[in-house]
Amino acid sequence: xxxxxxxxxxxxxxxxxxKAGDVVFLNGTIYSARDAAHKKLMELLDAGKELPFDLKGAxxxxxxxxPAPPGRPIGAAGPTTSYRMDTYAPRLHSLGLKATIGKxxxxxxxxxxxxxxxxxxFGATGGAGALLSNSIVESTVIAFEELGPEAIRAMKVxxxxxxxxxxxxxxxxxxxxxxxxxx
Amino acid sequence: MREIPVQDVxxxxxxxxxxxxxxxxxxxxxxxxxxxAEETSASAREVLRQLLENAxxxxxxxxxxxxxxxxxxxxxxVGDDVRVVGGNLREAINEGVRKGxxxxxxxxSSCHPLTRANTGDGTPAIIHFDxxxxxxxxLVYMAKxxxxxxxxxxxxxxxxxGWEGIKKFVVERVAEAxxxxxxPTVIGIGIGGTFDHSAKxxxxxxxxxxxxxxxxxxxxxxxxxxEDALNDLGIGPMGLGGKTTVLGVKxxxxxxxxxxxxxxxxxxxxxxxxxxxxx
Ligand code: SF4
Numbered sequence: 001x002x003x004x005x006x007x008x009x010x011x012x013x014x015x016x017x018x019k020a021g022d023v024v025f026l027n028g029t030i031y032s033a034r035d036a037a038h039k040k041l042m043e044l045l046d047a048g049k050e051l052p053f054d055l056k057g058a059x060x061x062x063x064x065x066x067p068a069p070p071g072r073p074i075g076a077a078g079p080t081t082s083y084r085m086d087t088y089a090p091r092l093h094s095l096g097l098k099a100t101i102g103k104x105x106x107x108x109x110x111x112x113x114x115x116x117x118x119x120x121x122f123g124a125t126g127g128a129g130a131l132l133s134n135s136i137v138e139s140t141v142i143a144f145e146e147l148g149p150e151a152i153r154a155m156k157v158x159x160x161x162x163x164x165x166x167x168x169x170x171x172x173x174x175x176x177x178x179x180x181x182x183x
Numbered sequence: 184m185r186e187i188p189v190q191d192v193x194x195x196x197x198x199x200x201x202x203x204x205x206x207x208x209x210x211x212x213x214x215x216x217x218x219x220a221e222e223t224s225a226s227a228r229e230v231l232r233q234l235l236e237n238a239x240x241x242x243x244x245x246x247x248x249x250x251x252x253x254x255x256x257x258x259x260x261v262g263d264d265v266r267v268v269g270g271n272l273r274e275a276i277n278e279g280v281r282k283g284x285x286x287x288x289x290x291x292s293s294c295h296p297l298t299r300a301n302t303g304d305g306t307p308a309i310i311h312f313d314x315x316x317x318x319x320x321x322l323v324y325m326a327k328x329x330x331x332x333x334x335x336x337x338x339x340x341x342x343x344x345g346w347e348g349i350k351k352f353v354v355e356r357v358a359e360a361x362x363x364x365x366x367p368t369v370i371g372i373g374i375g376g377t378f379d380h381s382a383k384x385x386x387x388x389x390x391x392x393x394x395x396x397x398x399x400x401x402x403x404x405x406x407x408x409x410e411d412a413l414n415d416l417g418i419g420p421m422g423l424g425g426k427t428t429v430l431g432v433k434x435x436x437x438x439x440x441x442x443x444x445x446x447x448x449x450x451x452x453x454x455x456x457x458x459x460x461x462x
Contacts, residue, residue, distance in 0.1 A: 175417055
């Protein structure tokens with residue numbers, strides 16, 4: 001398993017070399033969006049309007065951070081469960097999104113979209129929100145402020161520690177539960 | 184009749200909310216360390232290392248352990264010979280939640296089920312009251328994360344399915360949940376009662392210490408049997424494979440209707456964020 005340091009925006013070449021199990025330290029700007037923000041992004045797309053950030057080469061982080069205490073750019077900021085965004089991810093990948101960051105399984109449709117549009121799904125450690133916030137050096141709300149923790153933020157990250165869960169070649173890191181031997 | 188000023192309740196609740204969200208309980212830390220010693224895979228060990236580092240950082244910075252500071256769930260035992268003066272107990276608990284979630288910079292995660300509009304202050308808390316003998320007021324708080332709660336289920340088994348049916352349902356539920364609830368998780372199981380009561384006692388089971396042993400040897404043995412079966416699934420920390428899929432299984436069993444076998448499986452986050460105070 002390889003280790004890479006990558007910068008956003010991500011290119012097809014960046015994504016193509018990644019295999020499930022690789023460790024990636026991500027740098028640059030990533031965008032936070034979860035349930036409510038995705039719904040709003042879809043409404044903008046349906047209305048033919050511009051999105052609040054450029055999808056080309058972008059990485060979306062499924063996160064709803066806790067409020068920033070004085071002296072820190074952000075509160076705890078670990079991943080939320082990704083499957084709830086499965087209905088939205090294929091459309092965003094088809095428009096240039098390169099990476100999503102979250103935790104937990106993705107649907108077959110999302111995996112197919114990542115193969116077709118050269119995308120990657122990264123896992124970050126769930127429930128390690130304090131630790132992960134250390135890699136976020138700046139955070140600015142850029143859209144849907146009214147959504148509070150669910151607003152879209154541009155987050156500047158430095159060596160954000162990620163694992164490739166699903167690569168663009170059909171590889172997957174999550175183990176299949178051994179139901180046959182259990183109990 | 185003993186009297187407790189309402190402000191004491193508010194302050195105690197606020198302090199519990201902040202402490203539970205920022206300090207990993209010692210029994211959980213011990214389990215992480217034990218798991219770290221037992222795991223051989225590098226990815227499993229790395230996850231556990233990060234969780235321990237996360238706990239140190241949260242303790243030192245007062246950042247919450249997880250950005251999802253949960254819905255505030257309470258189990259409250261009110262002694263027959265004590266009362267709260269100067270205000271209503273339910274309202275005092277909610278006020279304590281408002282204060283704790285604001286002062287502790289905790290995320291407010293309560294929203295309208297359809298419009299999804301955030302209530303803005305972490306309330307309403309989910310509160311279960313019980314009346315007990317004595318002149319004390321006991322408040323137990325849990326920060327219940329959404330990711331693990333979403334993986335929980337209630338089912339009405341047929342009595343003929345018995346223990347084997349229970350075991351099958353629990354194992355399949357945890358297998359299906361896979362990496363989604365941030366394993367290693369803690370599994371609270373409610374067996375018996377009614378549809379609603381099974382879920383309540385499943386959640387109540389999660390208030391126990393991870394290192395305790397159920398006083399009933401039969402239930403203690405069943406907890407161990409399920410824990411071994413779940414860890415045999417091999418899901419491991421964050422679903423990356425390993426020996427530690429659950430940190431513990433806690434069962435509460437109560438009588439049920441002749442026709443029923445209610446079963447609730449409540450999945451809880453690894454950090455098992457909870458606190459209690461006796462006033
Ligand atoms: S399931 Fe994971 S992300 Fe959600 S509250 Fe629990 S530890 Fe945090």
